[in-house]
Amino acid sequence: MANEVIIAAAGGGKTTRLAERARAHGLGKVAIVTYTTNNVQEIRNKLFTLNPALPAHAEIWSWYRFLLHEMARPYQRSVLDRRIDGLHWVEGRSAPYVPRSKTLPFFLSGGGQIYSDKIARFIVECNQVTGGQVIARLEERFHTIFVDEIQDMAGYDLDLLELILQSNINLVMVGDHRQATFSTNNAAKNRAYAGANIIAKFREWEKAGLVAISYAQETHRCHQLIADLADSFFPTDAKTISKNAVITGHDGVFLVSAQTVPSYVELYRPQVLRLDRRTPCGDHTALNFGESKGMTFDRVLIYPHGKGRQWLTSGKYDHVKDSAAKMYVGISRARHSVAFVFDGQCKVQGLVRHS
Template sequence: MKILKNKIKLACAGSGKTWGICNDAKETTVDKKILFVTYTNKGVASIVAEYKKQNMGVLDKHIEVITWYQFLLRELIKPYQTSFLIDINTIKSYNYDGMYGAKFIKKGTKSYFLTNNNDVKANNASEFAIELNELSNGAVIKRLEEVYSTIYIDELQDLAGRDIELLELLLHSSIKIYCVGDYKQSTLKTHNAKANRNKTGMYIFDYLKSIQGTHSIEIIEENTSRRFGAEIAKFANLIYPSNPIVGVMTEEPIGTGVFQIDRKDIEKYMIAYSPTVLRYDKKTDTMDYPAFNFGVSKGMSIDRVLIFPNGPLKQFLKNPDTKMKSAEKYFVGVTRARYSLVFVVDKFAENRYFKNHEIDADSHRISVLKFVSG
């Protein structure tokens, strides 16, 4: 049987994506460096922390962890900038102006890729890396092959536009490429891109499946979450029904499940359970409680979550049979909690999913609506 070099793992929230790539790297025979690439600085910190956790607190010297933009600039653009420019050491950094609504400039020109100060225009960075690889007769990718044996790409669903073509070049290289992600958590994009929209976000895994034979890709799907139990999983499946997830966490401390709580009881609940507050965005009233936006919370595992719903989520709670538009951010928000997921409402409205119930809050009993998973 043919051994496939590359691995793409589509894995749900709480399935251990970060644990898995760190464990794979730790068990990989060292002959060259190993690189982890993720979109955000928070993602970098998460990978470093997990690797150290598995490796007695040590980040091995052959392991590097950087952001996507650091990868493009440091590993692809700077080493071969002379393929496009006459002078060496000209390019220093990025310019993030014009990420949205940039003026039209002819493709392939210096002003298309660089500012007057020779900073790379971030929106065109991956396209510039591909251009440099072509101009150098493939030297950009060849250099990577000499330095790295394995590249792990986290949050695969965040790649956009020409990133996909760059990924294909990497998949064709001699480097082992191991990508993980979840299209249901496609809340961020590396840049504003018009190209390849049918290959990114929610479409990226279907596209990679279509090229797995030509690009030596093993596709793995994991829909089992160890972060939370069945009730949170089933509620999350109402938010985003396709490819349903399964929750297998069996620990059940007091107040485990999915609930709606009246605003007047928030203080009692906060004192008893100390939940982390989440919201869709800063427009949402959280009664002055500090809160994280759903998008910022991606990657977090939180014991107890309290959500102040915005308008669409309030309507959904009244009738969870309705379809939630732009479900990705909401899905991220409702899959952070380990034990309890609680929504603040102004008035209870029972339905076939939420029934009257009571929970303990220290010396108090609080009336709630509890999610009935069926």
């Protein structure tokens, strides 16, 4: 098995495919690593669905727990003169005014916990100081590492993944840069590859002969017209092919006037979505696009934000370039229909006025 990056379209059964490959793996110990604890549970559920007995050769880890226990702690004394007591989660950037020369406060909080945005950098430095022993130990532990939601990786995470790519471990990374709505950290390192731009790093790795990129272009969730609209935010990417052949009588992408929203909601019972809480949605219970990631609904009703309305009016995608990943996620939650609450003239192709 060679190193791989698999770009999987929304609704393509990415997690199921990963679980199947991990369960069928017969060459040695495997680690399945994903960003959040929710995703860890989802993978456990998929493995359990395939077989109630979880495979003995597979270990399931959240990203930070994996970094702490498998890579940071074993060689922590090569850089620090004390034990790391745990992980200190940081939303932004930790200890911004502490120079690297002050090792202890640079990496650790006052409670002795390592900052989440610096743990990958710490591991890279440990590996350098020990002459590669961090990666050598990992090679002894695992034959293959599967990384789910690869689009969430950022900062020194990418440098660390590159070290693994250069090792004897088989690294299989699965995700979709178009759904890069979260990030493992906000470190300055590798900012050029943040969010959806992580695809550029994948292509660099491929050019260097470190990985092979493949595309899982089929979706079992979205109607083709929904997939087409979601794809339109990333026009240079491979097009998604829908395997959803169900006909309900209200299928595709629509515009709904504000006045008819109550009757539309009563008739179709869509899930209401929005970019974030700053977008008013009347009395409806709404989810933010990012919150809806990983979810599936028969129908979705979207209240567009300001720049989303500009996009609908003009048909120009420059208005939503900064929210393209979140728009992609929101639209691709739906099986049968997506509707936008919008009263004006619309120049986005494919949207039909519902009456």
